[in-house]
Amino acid sequence: MLMARRSVHTLPAALAAKGLHDSVTLALLKPDLLASPHTVRNIVGEIQRTPGLRIVGRAGLFWTRAQAEAFYHEHSGRFFFRRLVAYMTSGPIEALALRGPRAVARWREMMGSTHPVRMRVANPACLRARYGLTDTRNSFHGSDSPASAARELAFVFGEQALREMAS
Numbered sequence: 001m002l003m004a005r006r007s008v009h010t011l012p013a014a015l016a017a018k019g020l021h022d023s024v025t026l027a028l029l030k031p032d033l034l035a036s037p038h039t040v041r042n043i044v045g046e047i048q049r050t051p052g053l054r055i056v057g058r059a060g061l062f063w064t065r066a067q068a069e070a071f072y073h074e075h076s077g078r079f080f081f082r083r084l085v086a087y088m089t090s091g092p093i094e095a096l097a098l099r100g101p102r103a104v105a106r107w108r109e110m111m112g113s114t115h116p117v118r119m120r121v122a123n124p125a126c127l128r129a130r131y132g133l134t135d136t137r138n139s140f141h142g143s144d145s146p147a148s149a150a151r152e153l154a155f156v157f158g159e160q161a162l163r164e165m166a167s
C-alpha cells in the first residue's frame, strides 16, 4: 500500500522525462450529465471531433463517499465540500483520459472555469457555460496541472493503465 502510494508520486516525473508531462489529462462528466445519455453522446462526440485531443481511456464510475472524499481531499476544509461529495456520489460519472499536445490546458479551456453562470457571460461557448447548472453542479472536471493529472488518472484508471496511456 505504501509502496503503491510512493510510486504515484513518481509518475509526474516519469511522464515529464518522456516529454509527456502535460499531454494526458483526466476529464470527468459529472452525475447531472449522465442523466441524459444523449447529452453524454453529444459531449463525447464534440471531444472526438476536437483536433489534437484523443480519448485514450474511458470508464464508467459510481463513487462511494470515501472515494469522492479522497479524490477531492484538497478541498476538505472548504464550505462546499459536503455539497461537492453529495453531488459526486449522486449518480454515475463518465471518466475520460484525454491525450494530445497541452491536453491539461486545452481541456481546461474547453471546459471553462468553475462557475457556469459567470461563464455564460465570459465564455458562452465553453462546456460549463452550456451545460453547467450551479457553482457546485458544474458538470465537468479537468485536472488542473500535470501533477494532478497523473495523480487523478492513477486514481481512476490505475497506475499501470496510466503508464500504457502515456507510452
Ligand code: ADP
Residues within 6 Å of the ligand: 075, 080, 084, 113, 114, 135, 136, 137, 138, 140, 141, 142, 144
Ligand atoms: P475546478 O473544478 O473548476 O478546478 P476546484 O478544483 O476549485 O474547481 O473545485 C472542485 C469542485 O468543487 C468544482 O468543480 C465545483 O464542483 C466545486 N466548487 C468549487 N468552488 C465552489 C464554490 N465556490 N461553491 C460551490 N462549489 C464549488
